[in-house]
Amino acid sequence: MKLKWNSAAIEDQRAIVAYCKKQFGAIVSIEVRERIRHSAKLLKSHPHLGRVEPMLVGCTSLEYRSLVVDKVTKIVYTVHAEYVYIHLLWDVRRDEEFLPQSLLHRYKDFESEPIWASEPPVEYGKSEDLGE
Secondary structure: OEEEEOHHHHHHHHHHHHHHHHHHOHHHHHHHHHHHHHHHHHHHHOOOOOEEOHHHOOOOOEOEEEEEOOOOEEEEEEEOOOEEEEEEEEEOOOOHHHHHHHHHHHHHHHHHOHHHOOOOOOEOOOOOOOOO
């Protein structure tokens, strides 16, 4: 299964790593970056590892899941027939009420990307057999 990132999620990762480097040093920032990458790679072989994100149920037609990376970060993603799409990295210390707003902004980008036009997303509650 492939792993695809929203461009803003890539920026989330860069911002988290840059913040850690500034606040805690290069070694910690490298460790944080590797934890994020490792967690994301786990989703390639175990896409349903994360739980359904309760704050995002009904937000769009997609079923959003989240995987906790560490005590302050989680990956918010969706599972599709051929890939896992990472929408954002979320700092769990933020107010959860802002999560749907952040996601809806990125969902517009997800819908408009021409690459996805030939492969419709899996609707909420309808996981497809991934054959793996």
